[in-house]
Every structure is written in structure tokens, then in C-alpha cells.
Amino acid sequence: MFLQLMTDRNIEDSDIESARKLIEVVFQNCKGQVDQWVEPYLRLTIDRLQRAETSYVKSLLIQVVANMLYYNPGLTLGVLHNTGLASTVFDLWFQMLQQKRKNGLPANFKREHGKKVCCLGLTSLLALPAGQCPEEERQLVFRATLDLLVAYKNQIAAAKETEVDYENEWNGLESNEDDDDDGSDGEMGMDDIEDGDEDDDEVNISRSPSRALSALFSDSVRVCLIGVLRI
Numbered sequence: 068m069f070l071q072l073m074t075d076r077n078i079e080d081s082d083i084e085s086a087r088k089l090i091e092v093v094f095q096n097c098k099g100q101v102d103q104w105v106e107p108y109l110r111l112t113i114d115r116l117q118r119a120e121t122s123y124v125k126s127l128l129i130q131v132v133a134n135m136l137y138y139n140p141g142l143t144l145g146v147l148h149n150t151g152l153a154s155t156v157f158d159l160w161f162q163m164l165q166q167k168r169k170n171g172l173p174a175n176f177k178r179e180h181g182k183k184v185c186c187l188g189l190t191s192l193l194a195l196p197a198g199q200c201p202e203e204e205r206q207l208v209f210r211a212t213l214d215l216l217v218a219y220k221n222q223i224a225a226a227k228e229t230e231v232d233y234e235n236e237w238n239g240l241e242s243n244e245d246d247d248d249d250g251s252d253g254e255m256g257m258d259d260i261e262d263g264d265e266d267d268d269e270v271n272i273s274r275s276p277s278r279a280l281s282a283l284f285s286d287s288v289r290v291c292l293i294g295v296l297r298i
Contacts (some may be wrong), residue, residue, distance in 0.1 A: 068257075073245075076082065080203075082297075083115075083124050083127050083128070084127060086127075086131070087127045087128075087130055087131055090108060090131050090134060090135075091130070091131075091134050091184070094134045094135055094137065094138035095134060095137065095138070097138075099139075099176075099278075101138075102139065102142060104280045105139060105142050105146060106133055106140070106146045107129075108135070108152075109132070109135055109143060109146050109147070110146070112128055112131045112132060112135075112154065112184075113147075113150060114129055114151055116128040116129070116132075116156070116276075122163065122174070122175055125159065125163065125175075126163060126175045126176055126181060129156075129159070129160050129163065129185070130181060130184045130185065130188075132160070132174075132188065133185050133187060133188025133189070134145075134184060134188065135188075136188035136189070136191045136192060137184075137187040137188050137191050138190040139193050140194065140195055141195060141199060144192070144195070144199060144200070145199075145277060152249075156205075157207075160211075161207060161211055163175040163176070163224060164176070164211050164214060164215065165187070165214075171220075173218055174214075179219060179222055179223070182215050182219040183219065184214050185215055186212060186216065187210050187221070189211055189212045189215070190212055191207075192204075192208050193208060193212075194204065218281060219229075226286055233298070
């Protein structure tokens with residue numbers, strides 16, 4: 068099924084989502100059991116990535132790469148280098164992470180799930196020895212991971228804030244109904260409710276890059292991080 072979804076040139080872009088979900092289930096839950104499938108599936112993914120035209124499809128395929136990195140970072144990185152496209156894939160990945168919408172929110176990997184998968188893949192690279200992940204590349208991974216974690220935390224906080232505002236609004240409507248003694252079908256106090264901008268605003272949080280970078284060096288911290296982000 069994965070082969071068909073990746074190689075069929077007539078398939079709809081939305082169907083790539085099914086391929087991403089399928090490969091994610093395998094590589095997140097079969098650690099050490101499907102090494103033989105890393106190279107063929109990764110080559111199919113890269114081939115499809117080179118033909119992708121929309122940011123949506125590219126983000127889905129990057130998540131497939133991230134899941135393979137989480138499964139076995141050394142093996143996956145080795146295959147990427149063997150194809151000669153490691154730099155191309157990571158350059159595209161980092162470029163997509165840096166792209167922003169007009170409101171300052173991420174233009175790609177908009178959902179919490181996409182951010183978590185990218186974090187799992189990138190943090191897996193931090194466990195590799197310096198020979199496999201040079202310092203220059205490690206710094207890029209650090210920065211990308213920090214930005215992802217900040218965006219993820221902001222998104223969670225904004226979602227909770229929106230939920231609270233919705234509950235308060237709903238409670239206000241119920242209160243207005245209870246206070247309406249004439250039983251009319253008039254307005255239910257909607258004019259008193261202001262439109263919110265929670266979807267466009269991020270919650271500001273303080274962060275210290277130096278502390279975060281130091282913390283990521285710790286294997287125990289990385290294990291805790293994976294535990295928190297695990298899907």
C-alpha cells in the first residue's frame with residue numbers, strides 16, 4: 068500500500084496523508100524490527116519529495132523522514148548520505164520550519180502532531196556521535212528543535228486560552244438566558260461578547276537558548292522529552 072501511494076503519479080495529494088500515517092505506525096511501534104525497510108521506504112519518500120509541488124505534501128513527506136530518524140537515526144542518516152541528498156532534505160526541512168505566515172505563526176507543520184513528529188526526529192540526531200552528526204549540523208538541529216518546542220508550547224497555551232474563553236462565553240449565554248424572564252426570542256446578549264483573536268496570537272514565553280542547549284545534551288532530558296512528545 069505504501070509503495071502504491073508513493074509511486075502512483077495520479078494519486079491525490081490528500082492521499083499521501085494515508086501513507087504518512089501507515090509508515091508512522093510501523094516505525095514508531097516496531098523499534099529494531101524493520102531495519103530492512105528503512106532504505107527502500109526512505110528512497111521512495113525522497114523520490115516523492117522531489118516531485119512534490121505543494122507545501123502540504125512536502126510537510127507530510129518530511130514527517131515520514133522524521134519518523135525514520137526516530138526509529139533509527141544512524142541508519143536513516145546513513146541512507147540519506149548514500150543517496151547524496153542529505154543536505155537537500157535537511158535544507159528543505161529547516162527552510163520550511165523557518166517560514167512564517169503574516170501573523171508570525173508557522174507556515175508549515177501547523178498542527179501539534181506535525182511539530183511533535185519533527186521534534187522526535189530532530190532530537191534523535193542529538194544522540195549520534197560527533198562523527199555522524201558534526202558540530203555545525205548539530206547547532207542547526209539545536210536551533211530548529213528549540214523553535215519547534217517554543218511553537219508547540221505556544222500552540223498548546225493558545226488552545227487552552229481559547230477553550231477557557233469559549234467556556235466563559237457559553238456560561239455567559241446561559242446566564243443571560245436565566246435572567247431573561249419574558250421568554251422572548253430576542254438577542255441573547257451576543258452584542259456584549261467581543262470577537263477574540265486567539266487563533267492569530269501566540270502566548271509569549273521566556274526562554275534561555277543557552278540553558279536549553281545545555282539541557283538537550285543530557286540523555287535523561289532527551290528521554291523525558293521523548294516521553295512528553297510521544298504520540
